[in-house]
Amino acid sequence: MTQRLAISHPYDKFLRTDRMPHIWCPGCGLGAILSAYIRALQIANIEPRNAVMVSGIGCAGRAAGYVKLDSFHTTHGRAIPFAIGLKVANPSLNITVFSGDGDLFAIGGNHIIHAARRNVDMTVICVNNFNYGMTGGQLGPTTPLDAYSTTSPYGNVEHPFNLPDVCASAGAVYVARWTSLHVRRLTESIAEALQKKGFSFIEVLSPCPTAFGRRNKFREGIDMMRYFKEHTIIRNGTHPKDVDIKLGEDIIIGKFLDIEAKETLCETLSRVREKAARRLKYA
């Protein structure tokens, strides 16, 4: 067994190495999730030319700047409609929306439920670190009850969202939750979602030591990773409504929903064009 010093990594061809090291904190799980995405692209055999990443604002949103694909870093909450515009303009693109819990479900909440309803063919990877990390640690729609944040100094009194439940009820065809510890299963899941026709949603729990963790007894990234190791139960097929997160208790992760794909948005638009052609007596 030998150890050698190296200067480049096999994934470097998918990374903008002139921008490394990235800005994410030591102990943050985002790098591992991005690494899983890069592996998934290779497993799913997606041509890098057709892979597009769209992100919003926040720490997860910065991922678009590090990956060597056509990538778009858009405004807060509007990554999903931007991705819809891209997809209908060029349906051969394989689009991933890579963003955070606040960006996708607070300010962007309206857009994600409509995208799921229309079954737009894309993959949404929501990195859930339970707060708004980049702006310093304010509470978000997924901050657990009684957790401390900079805008809930007396403890959070609002009930958080159950993200898989929201997406499944809105009409997603693939819903899963993993953590930044379960990297192997996450990679497989992302590969499945990339190849699946329809709206796929993957929630990934991640440590956030600098903002959320240190106010809630997870001072280092490793503490929350240890918590994920002890307290996550993999139960594939659980109904999404049963997977609420209560920090301190067990968290259920796994692939919750993987249903037969129904018609995607691009397919419905083709039907519209056919009808127009028939009305004009061209078909």
Next chain:
Amino acid sequence: MALWPKFVDVSKFKNPISILHVIEDRCKGCGFCIEFCPKGILEVSPKFNKKGYHPPKLKEGIPEDACVGCRFCEYVCPEFAIYHEFYEKGPVEEKEE
């Protein structure tokens, strides 16, 4: 143990030998690889990298096949700072049993 099933050709296969590569200057000292290595063969090294963090290193005195090449450290590292290279995978000359 004597009654456990034995695959007849198990001697043909050897664990792939992997070489661990650490890009020390990318490490930010999060400790994920060290904590979650299934064989527990990584530890914090006393030296500092350019940014002042302690990168990981293999423990002293571990046997040659201690690393099974599971690549978990490579997958879980958030900094793209550690990876494996493999060689000598597959069947070897048949040993006499």
Next chain:
Amino acid sequence: MVSESYPFYKEMEEKRSVLTGSHFISGNEAFAEGAIAAGCRFFGGYPITPSSEIAEHMSRRLPEVNGIFLQMEDELGSIAAVLGASWGGLKSMTATSGPGFSLMQENIGLGIITETPCVIANVQRGGPSTGLPTLVGQGDVMQARWGSHGPYETIAISPNSPQECFDMAIKAFNLAETYRLPVIVLMDESVGHMTEKVIIPPKEKIKTVYRKKPRVPPEKFLPYKPDKDLVPPMPTAGDGYYIHVTGLTHDERGYPVIDAETQERLIQRLIDKIKVNAHKIIDYETYRIKDADTIVVSYGISSRPSLGAVKKARKLGLKIGFIRLKTIWPFPEDFFRKISENVKHFFVVEINNGQIVREVERCTAKHSETHFIGKLGGTVHTPEEILDKIMEVVG
């Protein structure tokens, strides 16, 4: 969606993209037809009076020309989808009115800093807030210039008849594609709902522009390095150029660089892009200004009674002229500075509480007095009203 192999879809698109002939249609419909004739193939919108007819017309016509119509869940989604479709290679647009235009401002800023070509039609109505949904207003002029946060330059044009709605739709797309930014078309409810004769020329007579494409291979390409005209070539997502597009201040590689130096370089270029080319963008119409010592300035629907008032005043012997702004932003500052030397009074007619009058005053204060003839919304001026106000001062 656009490049399909079925031959009859292509034939259908060719036959139906330009409906050559003489039509009797409303301003909104004419605008939609102009957009399709210009090559617009994506409309992402949300219904709002008085612009819903544009969306409805596009929803019927776009599938006939291999285009895509999407009614999004709100205006915020609409403008984001329009920007996305533009990066996907399609000419795209949206149509809205005051309240929706306010919602779109953040992403208009994104369109400006990422240099995304698109067209936004704002069919103005009485405001502020919900205001007068079904009645005319012209109160969004300054918002078209400064609505989004931060320093930037913008292009806004204003038609005053359904025929001009058709022509200006084509012009808006050409400007957007040439200068790579969101172009705002400031219509108003009166022009949008007015029905008049519109002549659509044959397809060959309509000149359209598509954005510049990169001329070097991906390894040598820098997405935000401008050409001599300060506009960089624009690749499409999926072309293999692996570009990074961000709303953060960025350098020529497209990578975010957060410092004052990069901000100066980037934003100054975005401003110069319009200022340096302003002489090619600015457009206005004049009537008998050569010997005039009084000039009436107007745009949009207000320009029609203004011209009537000016003609009446000429009959009464006044030395009066008329300027109609066709491009509102960039404002023709140099032109006004020059003519103000021989003019004693400017009268600006608009339906708001004084927006273009400020620009006119700013440019002409050295030599002339500027007066405001305004209404706050809901109704258009009559030529008599305008003439009375002019006579009060000059008569």
